[in-house]
Amino acid sequence: GDSVTQMEGPVTLSEEACLTINCTYTATGYPSLFWYVQYPGEGLQLLLKATKADDKGSNKGFEATYRKETTSFHLEKGSVQVSDSAVYFCALSDPAGTALIFGKGTTLSVSS
Amino acid sequence: ETGVTQSPTHLIKTRGQQVTLRCSSQSGHNTVSWYQQALGQGPQFIFQYYREEENGRGNFPPRFSGLQFPNYSSELNVNALELDDSALYLCASSPQAGQEGYVKNIQYFGAGTRLSVL
Numbered sequence: 001g002d003s004v005t006q007m008e009g010p011v012t013l014s015e016e017a018c019l020t021i022n023c024t025y026t027a028t029g030y031p032s033l034f035w036y037v038q039y040p041g042e043g044l045q046l047l048l049k050a051t052k053a054d055d056k057g058s059n060k061g062f063e064a065t066y067r068k069e070t071t072s073f074h075l076e077k078g079s080v081q082v083s084d085s086a087v088y089f090c091a092l093s094d095p096a097g098t099a100l101i102f103g104k105g106t107t108l109s110v111s112s
Numbered sequence: 113e114t115g116v117t118q119s120p121t122h123l124i125k126t127r128g129q130q131v132t133l134r135c136s137s138q139s140g141h142n143t144v145s146w147y148q149q150a151l152g153q154g155p156q157f158i159f160q161y162y163r164e165e166e167n168g169r170g171n172f173p174p175r176f177s178g179l180q181f182p183n184y185s186s187e188l189n190v191n192a193l194e195l196d197d198s199a200l201y202l203c204a205s206s207p208q209a210g211q212e213g214y215v216k217n218i219q220y221f222g223a224g225t226r227l228s229v230l
Contacts, residue, residue, distance in 0.1 A: 004154075032217040043118075043202055043223040044155070051216055089154055093217035098168030099145070100204075100219055102154030 002027045004090050006103035013080055013110050021075040021106045023064075023090035031092040033057075033066050033073045034100065038087045047075075047088070085110045116141075116222035118203050124228045125193050133188040133225045135203030143167070143206040144186040145219055146178060150199045161186055193229045200224045 007022040025033070032051045036044040048057030053068035062077045073090060090103045117136045125131050137144050143162045147155035157170035161180035175191040184205070190197055204219035213220075 032215070034218075036221070043200075044204075044221040046218070046220060049215055049218060091154075094157075096168055097217050098160045099157035099170060100147075100155070100217070101157070104154050105152075 002094055002101050004092055004101055004103035006090050006106050009107040011106060011108045015082055015110055015112050016079045019077040019080045021088055023073045025071050025092050027092055028095050034091045035064055035075050036089045036091060080110045082110050082112050084108060116203055116205050116220055118222040118225050120225060122226045126230050127193055127195060129193050130191045133201050135186045137184045137205035138220055140211055141205035141207050142184050144180055145204045146188045147202040148199045149202055155202055195229050198227060198229045200226050
């Protein structure tokens with residue numbers, strides 16, 4: 001079945017460092033792809049999205065490009081802040097278009 | 113515009129009891145989905161409701177059931193609680209095609225209800 005694989009964390013960075021969190025997927029058809037962020041003790045917030053190949057989603061300095069040829073949707077940010085410390089989830093839409101299928105999450109910790 | 117709201121925020125139950133969790137969808141969103149997130153894991157899809165009908169279901173037993181009301185709000189009911197049901201339960205709503213914020217398959221989440229089963 002469809003699935004998402006994220007790099008294992010935790011990822012520990014200093015403020016202003018560059019961030020890449022790898023996400024690859026297995027899917028039938030052409031799913032929509034998402035990154036969600038979860039701050040401690042909170043629910044999920046949509047960070048960015050892409051609905052077709054070569055789309056680039058961006059928000060709050062984060063970017064991810066839908067790469068069909070490599071089945072990837074890596075999350076990047078050029079300069080992280082302490083406030084970016086959170087758990088990041090990559091997700092895709094299932095073939096029926098009902099469920100989101102999530103990766104296990106990657107914890108990011110940024111220190112000043 | 114009010115986002116997805118869930119109640120209660122925390123709940124403690126004992127094994128064998130029944131629980132009802134509630135969700136109000138974002139204004140005008142007619143589709144509601146429920147997820148279970150165990151500690152340290154990604155959310156797992158339980159089911160989705162569209163126009164008061166179940167529209168898809170994940171790999172959860174029948175003791176997990178739901179309802180959607182005419183105002184699009186929803187309930188998740190879990191009977192015969194087990195220790196492994198301890199988790200964060202997330203509700204998500206989706207806008208209708210043509211509505212502001214619509215993107216195919218997009219879901220907006222609430223803050224969740226943390227259920228502890230003792």
